[in-house]
Amino acid sequence: MSMAEAIRGTGTREVLLDVNDLVVHFPAGRRHGRPSFVHAVDGVSFRVRRGTTLGIVGESGSGKSTTAQAVMRLVPATSGQIVFGNRDIAGLTGRALREVRRHLQIVFQDPFSALNPRRRAGDQIREPLDLLGIGTRSERDERVRRLLAEVGLPPQAADLYPHQFSGGQRQRLCIARAMAPEPDLIVCDEAVSALDVAIQAQILNLLKRLQRERDLTYIFISHDLGVIQKFCDEVAVMYLGKIVEQAPAAEIFAAPRHPYTWSLIAAAAPPGPMRDELKRRHLVKGDPPSPVDPPPGCRFAQRCPAAIDSCSQRLPVLGAIGPDHYVACHRLAELPCLPFDGC
Amino acid sequence: MSALLEVDNLNVSMRNGSGRLVPVIENLSFAVAPAQTLALVGESGCGKSMTALALMRLLPEDFVITSGRIVLEGRDVLTLPAKQMRSLRGSAMSMIFQEPMTALNPLFTVGDQIGEVLRWHQGLDRAAARSRAIALLRAVQIPAAEQRIDAYPHQLSGGMRQRVMIAMALAGRPKLLIADEPTTALDVTVQAQIFDLLAELQRSTGTAILLITHDLGAVAELADEMLVLYAGRCIEAGASEAIVTAPRHPYTRGLLNCVPHLAVGGPPQPWVDLGEIPGMVPPLGARGADCAFLARCAQACDVCRAKPQPTLEPIAPGHAVSCWRKTELAA
Amino acid sequence: MTIETSSPMAAPQIDLSAPAAVPPWRLALRQFMKSPSGVAGAGMLLLIILVAVIGPSLYPVDPLDLVGAPFMPPDADAWFGTDYLGRDVLAGLIHGGRATLAVGAVAALITIAIGLVIGAVSGFFGGAIDAIMVKITEFFQILPPLLFAMVLVTLFGPKLTTITLAIGGVSWTSVARLTRAEFLRLRDLDFVKASRAAGASSANLILRVLLPNALPAVIVSATLAIGVAILFEGGLSFLGLGDPNVMSWGLMLGQNRNYILDAWWAVMFPGAAIFLAVLAISLVGDGLNDAINPRLRRRS
Numbered sequence: 017m018s019m020a021e022a023i024r025g026t027g028t029r030e031v032l033l034d035v036n037d038l039v040v041h042f043p044a045g046r047r048h049g050r051p052s053f054v055h056a057v058d059g060v061s062f063r064v065r066r067g068t069t070l071g072i073v074g075e076s077g078s079g080k081s082t083t084a085q086a087v088m089r090l091v092p093a094t095s096g097q098i099v100f101g102n103r104d105i106a107g108l109t110g111r112a113l114r115e116v117r118r119h120l121q122i123v124f125q126d127p128f129s130a131l132n133p134r135r136r137a138g139d140q141i142r143e144p145l146d147l148l149g150i151g152t153r154s155e156r157d158e159r160v161r162r163l164l165a166e167v168g169l170p171p172q173a174a175d176l177y178p179h180q181f182s183g184g185q186r187q188r189l190c191i192a193r194a195m196a197p198e199p200d201l202i203v204c205d206e207a208v209s210a211l212d213v214a215i216q217a218q219i220l221n222l223l224k225r226l227q228r229e230r231d232l233t234y235i236f237i238s239h240d241l242g243v244i245q246k247f248c249d250e251v252a253v254m255y256l257g258k259i260v261e262q263a264p265a266a267e268i269f270a271a272p273r274h275p276y277t278w279s280l281i282a283a284a285a286p287p288g289p290m291r292d293e294l295k296r297r298h299l300v301k302g303d304p305p306s307p308v309d310p311p312p313g314c315r316f317a318q319r320c321p322a323a324i325d326s327c328s329q330r331l332p333v334l335g336a337i338g339p340d341h342y343v344a345c346h347r348l349a350e351l352p353c354l355p356f357d358g359c
Numbered sequence: 360m361s362a363l364l365e366v367d368n369l370n371v372s373m374r375n376g377s378g379r380l381v382p383v384i385e386n387l388s389f390a391v392a393p394a395q396t397l398a399l400v401g402e403s404g405c406g407k408s409m410t411a412l413a414l415m416r417l418l419p420e421d422f423v424i425t426s427g428r429i430v431l432e433g434r435d436v437l438t439l440p441a442k443q444m445r446s447l448r449g450s451a452m453s454m455i456f457q458e459p460m461t462a463l464n465p466l467f468t469v470g471d472q473i474g475e476v477l478r479w480h481q482g483l484d485r486a487a488a489r490s491r492a493i494a495l496l497r498a499v500q501i502p503a504a505e506q507r508i509d510a511y512p513h514q515l516s517g518g519m520r521q522r523v524m525i526a527m528a529l530a531g532r533p534k535l536l537i538a539d540e541p542t543t544a545l546d547v548t549v550q551a552q553i554f555d556l557l558a559e560l561q562r563s564t565g566t567a568i569l570l571i572t573h574d575l576g577a578v579a580e581l582a583d584e585m586l587v588l589y590a591g592r593c594i595e596a597g598a599s600e601a602i603v604t605a606p607r608h609p610y611t612r613g614l615l616n617c618v619p620h621l622a623v624g625g626p627p628q629p630w631v632d633l634g635e636i637p638g639m640v641p642p643l644g645a646r647g648a649d650c651a652f653l654a655r656c657a658q659a660c661d662v663c664r665a666k667p668q669p670t671l672e673p674i675a676p677g678h679a680v681s682c683w684r685k686t687e688l689a690a
Numbered sequence: 691m692t693i694e695t696s697s698p699m700a701a702p703q704i705d706l707s708a709p710a711a712v713p714p715w716r717l718a719l720r721q722f723m724k725s726p727s728g729v730a731g732a733g734m735l736l737l738i739i740l741v742a743v744i745g746p747s748l749y750p751v752d753p754l755d756l757v758g759a760p761f762m763p764p765d766a767d768a769w770f771g772t773d774y775l776g777r778d779v780l781a782g783l784i785h786g787g788r789a790t791l792a793v794g795a796v797a798a799l800i801t802i803a804i805g806l807v808i809g810a811v812s813g814f815f816g817g818a819i820d821a822i823m824v825k826i827t828e829f830f831q832i833l834p835p836l837l838f839a840m841v842l843v844t845l846f847g848p849k850l851t852t853i854t855l856a857i858g859g860v861s862w863t864s865v866a867r868l869t870r871a872e873f874l875r876l877r878d879l880d881f882v883k884a885s886r887a888a889g890a891s892s893a894n895l896i897l898r899v900l901l902p903n904a905l906p907a908v909i910v911s912a913t914l915a916i917g918v919a920i921l922f923e924g925g926l927s928f929l930g931l932g933d934p935n936v937m938s939w940g941l942m943l944g945q946n947r948n949y950i951l952d953a954w955w956a957v958m959f960p961g962a963a964i965f966l967a968v969l970a971i972s973l974v975g976d977g978l979n980d981a982i983n984p985r986l987r988r989r990s
Contacts, residue, residue: 075546076517090883114889122887130880134714134902140881144888177714182639193884212402212573212640217617217633224630239547246619246633270624283551284621287580295555300548302502303516356624 029065032200032233033087036061038096040079040086044308052309056082058257059096061334064250066200069227069234071248071265073241073280077307078254080237084203087235088122089113100201118148121194125206127186131178137189138164138174144197163192167222184215191222201233209238220247241284245269250340253277256307256315259334263341270356273343276300276316278354293355297321314346322347362390363534363567364414364452369427371406371413371591373643381644383409383422384591388671391535391584394561396568398582398599400575400614404640406591407571411537414569415454416444432534450480452535453528457543459520463512469496469523470508473530480531495526498563500556518549522556529560539571554581575614579603587611590641590651593671597678607680607689609658610636650683658684718906721981728977734970738963742787751781753937761953773942773956774949782942783963789938790920791967793854797919800858802865802912809869810904814877814896820870827866835860836925843931850933857922861915868911872904906982910975917971924964939963 040057057079064070072080085091087098089105098106105116121144124130132140138160145156161171167188178186187207194202204223208216220243226232238244244251245265252262253276261274272278275298282294300319313328314320320327327346334344345351369387372380384406391397399407412418414429416436429436431451439447456462464472473495474488483491489508496504499522512520521541528536538557542550558581561568572578578585578599585599587608595608606612616634638655648667653659662683671681674689682688722728751757754777762772770779812823842856876882877900885899920939926932927940928947939960946956 075548085883088887090886114891117887117889120887122884124880124884126880130884132881132885132899132903136713143885143890147889147894179714184639190884193888197888213575213614213618214402214636215639217635218637220619221632221635224632241547242619242621245621246628246630266626269621270626279548281621281623283547285623286576286620290623295551299551301552303518303549304546354624 029067031063032066032100033064033235034097034099035063035083035087036097036099038083038086038098039094040082040091041094047309055079055257055307055310057086058310060254060257060259062252062259062262064201064233064235066233067227067231068249069236069247071236071238071244071251072254073238073244073251074254075239075304077256077304079257079307080254081205083254084122084205084235084237088120088203089117090122114147118144118197119200120203121197121199121201122203122205123187123190123194123207125210127183127190127210128178130190131186133178135177136174137176137178137181140178141174141189141193141196144193148197150197159196160192163195166195166226167192184211184218187211187215187219188222191219191226195226195230198230199232201235203235203237205237206239207236208243209240216243223247241269241280253280256304256310258315258344259342260316260345261343262334263338267338267341272354273337273341273348273351274345275320275322275347275351290355297352298354314344322351361392363393363432364391364569365428365430366390366410366414367428367430369410369413369429370425371409371418372423372425374421374423375644380423380425382591382646383643384413387427387588387591387593389586389593389596391567391569393534393567394565395584396561396570396582398570398572398578398585399588400572400578400585401588402573402614402640404590404642405588407588408539410588411454411539411569411571414537415448415452417448446480449476449533450531451533452537453531453533454537454539455521455524455528455541457540459517459524459544460512462524463520465512468509468511469515473508473523473527476527476530492526492530495530496523498529498560499523499526500552501526517545518552521545521549521553525553525556525560529564529566532564533566535567535569537569537571540573541570542577543573550577557581574618575603575611576618576620587614590646592651592668592681594652594681595679596671597675601675601678607674607678607685608652608682609656609688610652613655650681658688660684718978718981722977725977725980727973728981731970731973731977734966735974738787738967738970739791741784742791745784746788749781749784751778753777753781753785755781757781761949761956763953764955770959771953771955773946773953779942779956779959782937783939783959786937786939786942786960787963787967789850789933789936790923790940790964793850793857793923793938794916794920794967797854797857797861797922798912798915800855801862801915801919802908804858804862805865806869806901806908808862809866809871810873810896810901812866813870813873814892814900816874816877823866824870827863830860831863833860836922839922839926840929840931843926848931848933850936850938853923853926853931853933857919857926861918861922865908865911865915869904869908872907873900876900876903909982910979913971913975913978917968917975920964920968920971 038057038060041053041055044052044054046052060083062070072083074080082091086093093106096106097104100116108116141160141163142156145151145159150156160174164171164173169185169188181189208219211219227234236248248265251265251268252259253274255276261268261272261277268277272281278298279300282299285291285294298321302319305318311328313330314332317323317327324347330346332344332346334342337343366387366389369384370382371384373383375381387410389397399410401407409418409422413424424437470489470492473492477483477488477491493504493508496508501507501519501522515523542553545553557568560566570578570582582599585597585602586593587595589610595602595611602611603615606615613634613636617636619633636655641651650663650668653663666683669681669683671679673679674685756776757778758772758776760772760774760776764771770783773779808823808827812820838860839856842859843852846852882895882899885895890899923938924940924943927938927944930944932938932941932944942960943957946953950957
């Protein structure tokens, strides 16, 4: 990607994934005699362009992982469209679903539970190739060796069992497995969060190199703003099942407009007077509320320092405030300026 | 100011499957002054949590303290009889853990659990313990403390539980609070709140804090002093600001460089590979006499390969490094 | 030995000094060999099986033949004496072991087969299928198994095949519950999702991903099921529901129980044989349990 393109955004590239009004509700027993639901994802729309990375950031209960797993069709979507390529995959089943899955792969957070403890590493990387019947047996083994080399593991690793690897090496195996069917899109679901910082850097560099070499598209889920800023082209901030702000990474950390984004930035900013000022004015109190049967109105209203009465009655919609910059807030016009955004 | 806690040449080993002792912590020495915060920093497997457990004399079964002294307020912790050690835990020093979900007893209310500590250590009666517990919950900024005191742990969010843990740890008015990764399991906005709370409580109570963490950047604000551990050995020690702004050991530098820090307000940056520390921490039992970081160090030279682990020596006032090339690398 | 790659990036090192790849089952076997009681049990069991398999050709006396007077105490002619009809007790022990062990093994196989299928389907698909399967399992669970088996044997006649089927048919519930619990636990683990994402079908997931991981928990109860089946066969025969045409330890016990005060040997020896076989199996089961499901499983 050229520097000019990085600044302009990535608007010229083909849209690979177009998610429209995705809803995922889980039943959560009964409350007061009526069935209640976890509103894990509550009407989320976004697009991801080929070769770019969409970062989804949020706290626990924000629905960021559920969104990604619904796109992968690993959890059932309650409603909404998931257009991949030019085809809505939300309703696919059976053979057609298995066929489309080779194009969508996932890397999980915990490298210890992500590998089958009873199968050799090589067999697990080869699994998607076996299932899809790609090539002959020896061609597949050759491909496993190439994949191992690409993620920086020796060919002998194929014969070992998962317990013989460290956490970082296991994550490399997971990446090799995700790459095996030559997917277009890889979801990284907190893929570096469980790793030590030194190993985290190794894995991030690896993912970036693979993206450059293969024009891979990533959905990158993390709670770490520093990593998100470094790694992603577009960023969506989620809170309690909703996207509250979405913009190119360059824009969202330079001129964020949603009070929740401010709070996240205040918590993650480097130490110094600006961080103290940000924390004093914008860091929210308390914890995110429960996603079970959320109240009407803006989900963030009860923690928002700028909330007024009407915020908890009407749900704000995600509206464009600039090219590729979307915010869902009733009080957009009245919000104060930040110490760094020069508004 | 005289030290509250002094750890002198602490060595901890683990008995492995064949009964041999494998070193876990080697020759660790440090001191914590009253009302100060010392951070122990390092990756997993560097021995930081084991140090905390050794201080509390709560090491798991297979771990033994092979030599060294731990002195808290002039008393040698390692030679205290078990009964006195129990009364020391919770009153002179207490601990908060990483996972507030499992560290609270799910069968008792928050008030019962805090009250229990108060009755043990301060001999308060039921009513006094309750009102003191409410005061403690207020001190850790739990809203509606009068109602929350009768809540069970599962009725509270993660951040609330960690606040309750802190209230419990403070109930015995400890001189030293050991915080083992207190925010790792929490959401980012909650992490910031807990760090602020700890700092504020330290100002008001004068407790010394031993903060155990893997995040070098995050502790810079909170900690006065810092110890960087690698493979059970202290490789750099000093004022935390000095270490963060001018790290001397190649490992400390590596740790600081490999974390992408959030930059606000700036223009977009094109991707540059993050600094990497190749390889991984040598596992227990695979640590020889030579510098533990040798295999991963980009600056290693013949001197490093020929000599054993260097001792921790001062390089500037209040700043010590364990590296054969410390003076060359500082230049 | 460590091996470095020629990859352009930082090469992680893998310790290859340990024997290259140790399959989990071999690790478990190694662990099992460290348990003295497990090894002793396995030795005992092997010996019993050996006697049952090659014993009849070394001691070719028909266990149903009347070889002498009834109630002959053990002596030089009949080392273990004769029973109430004058049949050789030693011949009964050696030949009867075949039938007893066969009933135990086949009944255990039936138990496991039914239990695995019901548990796996129930745990994997969940929902309405699970609800129905659980109700069926519970129905079988509340029937007193011995009584139910007696009814079956009485209905279909005391033949060895009927007895085996009856034992298998009443004792599968615990295996089913165990399998279901394992499947429920495993179903949501990331590596199962990863296989799903790789395009695995339901059959593929059940047979190749979930089952191998659920087996360790089931294998121990399967081993113990053999012992339970042997006891069951003894119990049925004791109550007069054994197959009179095939000699087995249970049958010896059942037919001679009225004469225990006159000829203790005709009851004690088959009783001891059953006891030793079941003891050996439970020792093996315990050893396997410690080897396969260690309480402290290291994470590296």
